[in-house]
Amino acid sequence: MPGGSTDFVRRMLAVLLAGCLLLAVCGAAAAGEPDSLNQTATAGEEEEEDLDYLEEDEVKEPAVQVADPLAFWNRAMFYFNDKLYFWALKPFCQGYNYVLPEAVRIGIRNFFVNTAAPVRLTNCLLQGRIFAAEAEWSRFLLNSTVGMLGFGNPADQYPDLPLHPEDLGQSLGTYGLGHGLYIVWPVYGPSSLRDSLGDVGDGFLHPRGYLDSLMLSAGLWTFEKVNDTSLRIGDYETLKEAALDPYQAVRDAYVQFRMKRVAE
């Protein structure tokens, strides 16, 4: 799957997982907290002043909402993808993990990330980020040679050569284009009108699109997707458990995540 959505799903999961480590860790104990009563009382007294932070928040980081006129379809697809994950993808990945050690799967992921370099490089240029494009080019050269066709990731040792996960959806975002509307594709996952168009465009930049056989392209895409998922089993489960409405939680996280990516 080209840049956006896959990456999102991956990151998102990482996120929730992460949430875990600390934040998470954190959760609970409000109950035993001695001064939470006092604070609540104070909050009550200063009701007006109390809501100032909302405006302050709005000015600094406006809440980005996404139009969701397809909510009915989207929820159905969300349900479908959820079942696809629990009934097929997850059990398959568990077997896959049993056969392949994590280090090998990370190598495979590195390879796929490296082959997508033309997408990132072009979008760095589309956003006018010459130095980022240069870094992507250097990464690609280094990882393809010293990194043995990209299975290794020696570029990670250089703080000056960070990965720039740019895609066309983000480039369009930097031009001021909004999401349009939120859309959940079957199998492909959460996206938006803008990001879907972006992914189609990026498809022309991805070497996978130039393979002779469509079956082969699709197979490689699936392989990449499975491999990525195998590295973050459990993240989606946490996300789902932590939500009152998993559909809304994923939609909001998608929008927040993409907004941050565009801003970067």
Place this chain on the structure above:
Amino acid sequence: MRIRISFLLVILIMSEAGNTAWAVAAMEPMAALKEPVDQVIALLKDPQYKGTDKLTLQQEKIMAVVARIFDFTEVSKRTVGRNWKDFSPQQRKEFADTFGDFLGFTYYKKVRDAYQGETVVYLSQELEGDDKAVVKTKIPRPAGDIPLEYRMFKQKETWRVYDVLIEGVSLVKNYRTQFNEILNKENPDQLIAKLKEKAALQRNNSGKAQ
């Protein structure tokens, strides 16, 4: 000479006093975060909590540490957003307690199951005015680092967390969408009841080993 020495002494004493005053007055936000985080990691690593029967004890200890650094009233207030004014003081307290429990049970289980001896790398702290700060950290993992950003505020000279961003996704904003949707149709008591039900479910789950 004597004058010079006493002058030097005065400067020394003043700077010492200055340092001490500074340290007492306001622990830096990053240091304020690091201390409880280290304690949580120590608790996670402690072999005495290995048995399934010890999980509740470990959970309680971790939650107590977390409650010191996380201000769940502030988290709740920001999460509920504009609707917070419709909550009575009693409902606010109940909501904050329940939300704290819910987050605690949910993430305690996740962290416990996923923890593989990672450490936390503290990247930077940025102050926004006198009483706001952003502390950026990451958890290095072979499969990819996990960036965690803490939003903190200072209240009575103590730095506490009011939001966490994982990969740029704010926990507070993520729940705000969901809570607003519920509060559009239902009243605060109904939301609290829903959250209680969910917290109880997570409590049952969190006592189980994976």
